[in-house]
Amino acid sequence: MIYPLLALTIVLNASAQLILKKGANVTEMPGRFGSEWFHSFVLNPYILSGIVLYGLSFFIYFRLLKELDLSFASPVVMASAFILVYIFSASLLGETITLYKVAGLALIISGLIVMFAGR
16 A cells, blocks of 8 residues: 555655646746735645645655655655656656756666665
């Protein structure tokens, strides 16, 4: 049961980041921090959805920490979410794929393979 929860946490975390990016792209943010900024933030459905997804991810991750070592759970969640964000930010948001990003992604995937092999 722990690995499906781990996968769900990763997907929720990555989804939250992608949705927040979409919200940032479509929101006019006033220069000063104040009531206008707060209203543009609170009324944005993308930002609210991203916050909810982060919240769900947090509660599931908190549950995972009861079962998994932090030295395993944290790198796996962060690295896996990074991989998903990279793939989907390129495919859904049109962000640039570079050789350096691909090389970094390969290193991260290699690190995950080593982490799981040592488990």
